[in-house]
Amino acid sequence: MPSKEVVVDRFKCAYCGACVSVCKNNANELVETFLVINRELCNCCGLCVKVCPMNALRIEEV
Ligand code: SF4
Ligand code: SF4
Structure with missing residues (x-):
């Protein structure tokens, strides 16, 4: 199990998709x-x- 994880602040996210574009x-x-x-x-x-x-x-x- 990973010891870290990415967490999204749903109040800040603007749904721009930049993070999706860069994820390999x-x-x-x-x-x-x-x-x-x-x-x-x-x-x-x-x-x-x-x-x-x-x-x-x-x-x-985590
Ligand atoms: S890059 Fe855009 S879609 Fe991804 S978390 Fe940030 S605001 Fe939301
Ligand atoms: S870019 Fe993709 S692999 Fe890298 S931390 Fe973000 S979600 Fe995880």
Whole structure:
């Protein structure tokens, strides 16, 4: 099990899709107004966190 995960602040997310565009693992997906992160595919590379214009993503220890 991974010890970290990407967390979305749903109040900050503007559904722009930038994080989806940069993910090389197809680990995130916009489903209408929700950003869904697939924990099985996400390796916590942090690219999506860096490109999010709304600062809506963060990596948390779990
Ligand atoms: S941390 Fe990396 S692998 Fe995980 S969703 Fe973001 S871009 Fe994709
Ligand atoms: S880049 Fe940020 S604002 Fe855009 S869809 Fe992803 S989490 Fe939401």
